[in-house]
Amino acid sequence: MTAVLDQAAPASWLQRAGAFAIDVLAGAGLIVTLALLALSAPLYSWFWWVCTVAAALAGVAVLVNRIGLPAFTGWSLGRSVFGIRVVSAAGDAGLLRLLLRDVAHLLDTAAVFVGWLWPLWDARNRTFADLLAHTEVRRVESAGEGVRRRAGAVLLVLAVLSGIAGGLGYYAVYRQDRAVDQARAQIAEQGPRIVEELLSYGVDSVDEDFAKAQSLATDNYRQQLIAQQDAVRKAGPTTNDYWAVSSAVLSNPEPTATEASMLMALQGQRGTNPQELKFITATVQVDFTKSGDRWLVDNLTVLKRPALNGGGQ
Structure with missing residues (x-):
């Protein structure tokens, strides 16, 4: 596996951005929606609890897909779609290295997002987090048949859940505001x-x-x-x-x-x-x-x- 990875070309910036959008941004959209609904609901009300617990579960799911799955299977959902993999000099990056890498992405963000753009001119297409964790993202063979179909199904579910959460939140907040106005x-x-x-x-x-x-x-x-x-x-x-x-x-x-x-x-x-x-x-x-x-x-x-x-x- 190490030899194969050494021969693989670095992943392009667009491939990495697409994988990140599937792995993080899609789930983050649902989490932000739920968090905003929780903030708009009366504290400790049933709707507040539903939104808070759902946001926490969504956050856990994002972490499992982003760090847990790659540590044991080598793939996250987004990376499997684009055929890319996070590797180290020894082969696949382990759980601790993947965790360190995602924490180090804070440095990419803190530097006015320059770290996220660094792969555009780095010879091995690395971010600041990759430099710190000694990792690279390389192109590899596809994770198998049906990857894009599964990813599409997951994104559709996330979109539906976000729509339901938004509609339910609008109804709950609107109903609450209307009840207060009537009172x-x-x-x-x-x-x-x-x-x-x-x-x-x-x-x-x-x-x-x-x-x-x-x-x-x-x-x-x-x-x-x-x-x-x-x-x-x-x-x-x-x-x-x-x-x-x-x-x-x-x-x-x-x-x-x-x-x-x-x-x-x-x-x-x-x-x-x-x-x-x-x-x-x-x-x-x-x-x-x-x-x-x-x-x-x-x-x-x-x-x-x-x-x-x-x-x-």
């Missing part, structure tokens, strides 16, 4: 009304109003709301009306399909006697959570305490 629109419309019903009650219907308010709160916030309602009962309830005069969906934190926060300016009045009405202003931040098809208050933080102004003239 933002829903909470912008419904949020102020929910808070008005949560905080308003009448002296003649306090039990019903309090029960309705509790139905608008999540389990997380309901106990705090009940404690506030009990304090109102002990103090002697009176009519308490609130209405939102200004509101905005917050972008920090960013809303999701099931969670959103609002900043709200409230005005209201307290009391039933026109001569003793108290006018109220307050500013609150309200966190909402979607349960089924309903938005519920998960927390209400008072940013500006209610201010009471004097009664009627």
Whole structure:
């Protein structure tokens, strides 16, 4: 084998580039697509896991084809198509030498890609990585019948997988963005009304109003709301009306399909006697959570305490 390899002509730059495109670039395209989809998906969501695991498996497959197969069979898929082989002075390059060679390709890239072009004027068509690993790429006999057919099948599978990944990613990201936009629109419309019903009650219907308010709160916030309602009962309830005069969906934190926060300016009045009405202003931040098809208050933080102004003239 050594004598045969010594007599073989160096592989041309185009042959090496074609083999590299099949062995690395085709798989890298799928890996990059999956990685971008993982970055666009919610962290640790099912879609994030699918994309991350698939990208890792694709990376392993590229390494096995690029380094593992040549170490034991002498061929990678791309090199078998173009009839070229990585060799050393002793014959076929072993696993460690092939690994060192691919790591050394970082030097080819770091030198503003000059290392990848070096075979165009090197007498033995070597890259910087070949010089460092003491390897050459030479033309040899074909790896056998059907090589191009197998390579074409692999490239077709990669293209189909990339297309599926791209389509699935577009659908998943588009659906997520659409769900967030719908949630933002829903909470912008419904949020102020929910808070008005949560905080308003009448002296003649306090039990019903309090029960309705509790139905608008999540389990997380309901106990705090009940404690506030009990304090109102002990103090002697009176009519308490609130209405939102200004509101905005917050972008920090960013809303999701099931969670959103609002900043709200409230005005209201307290009391039933026109001569003793108290006018109220307050500013609150309200966190909402979607349960089924309903938005519920998960927390209400008072940013500006209610201010009471004097009664009627």
